[in-house]
Amino acid sequence: MDDVHGVFSVRNAWESLRLRCLRVTWYHIVWFPKCIPRHAFILWLTNLDGIYTQTKLLRFGLVQSMCCVLCGCSVEDLDHLFFACPFSERVWHALHAKCNSPWVQRSWADTLSWMEQFCGRSMESIVIRLMFVALIYAIWRERNVRTHGEAPKNEPTDWANLPNRTERIEPELESEPN
Ligand SMILES: [Zn+2]
Numbered sequence: 314m315d316d317v318h319g320v321f322s323v324r325n326a327w328e329s330l331r332l333r334c335l336r337v338t339w340y341h342i343v344w345f346p347k348c349i350p351r352h353a354f355i356l357w358l359t360n361l362d363g364i365y366t367q368t369k370l371l372r373f374g375l376v377q378s379m380c381c382v383l384c385g386c387s388v389e390d391l392d393h394l395f396f397a398c399p400f401s402e403r404v405w406h407a408l409h410a411k412c413n414s415p416w417v418q419r420s421w422a423d424t425l426s427w428m429e430q431f432c433g434r435s436m437e438s439i440v441i442r443l444m445f446v447a448l449i450y451a452i453w454r455e456r457n458v459r460t461h462g463e464a465p466k467n468e469p470t471d472w473a474n475l476p477n478r479t480e481r482i483e484p485e486l487e488s489e490p491n
Contacts, residue, residue, distance in 0.1 A: 337360070338429060339360055339425050339428070339429065341429075341432045342356070342425065342428045342429065342431070342432075342442055342445070342446070343356050343357045343360065343446070344357075345439060345442055346434065346439065347439055347443065348442070348443070348446065349443070349446070349447070349450075351450065352443075352446040352447050352449070352450040353446060355446075355449060355450045355453055356446050356449050356450070359391065359421075359449065359453075360425070364453065366389050366390055366391060366394060367379040367380075367381075367388070367389040367390075368388060368389060368390040381393060381394065381398055382456060382459040382460050383398050383399075383400035383401065383452075383455065383456055383459065384398050384399045384400050386399075389456075391421040392420045392421050394452065394453075394456060395421060395424075395449060395452055395453075396418050396419065396420070396421070396424065397418065400452075400455075401452050402416075402418065404448060404451075404452065405418075405448070408444065408448065428441075428442070428445060
């Protein structure tokens with residue numbers, strides 16, 4: 314805990330105590346300039362298998378059924394909930410149609426790998442990450458609202474307006490170096 318001169322420092326103490334792990338490849342999809350902390354937290358938790366989907370709750374014996382609350386017709390796991398569920402598919406389709414880009418359904422792992430290309434500080438890469446993380450957060454929130462018996466907050470087509478909501482940060486981003 315002492316430095317080369319034998320002087321104690323908090324930094325050296327912290328470095329000697331903390332557990333060092335390899336840096337995950339997806340960190341820049343979660344944490345980046347302008348990220349929204351509550352959105353980033355859900356994505357970070359999801360990547361660490363920390364959210365309680367029904368498949369996970371079933372493993373713990375906490376639920377008897379694994380019926381997705383958004384569509385009522387399939388097992389709820391990460392791939393289904395965020396991408397294969399008809400509800401989520403309509404969300405992604407609506408958003409991609411607005412961005413004039415085709416939606417390609419992928420698994421959770423493949424989507425993260427695909428998103429790794431957006432790692433720069435350009436406006437485009439930041440806006441794409443903001444939209445991706447916001448939709449993951451919104452789908453998870455909608456799922457929780459319905460799980461707890463509340464009325465649906467949003468229809469999938471309403472979420473296509475998300476790009477309009479990110480436009481307010483564009484002037485700020487344009488002034489930053491790529
Ligand atoms: Zn579903």
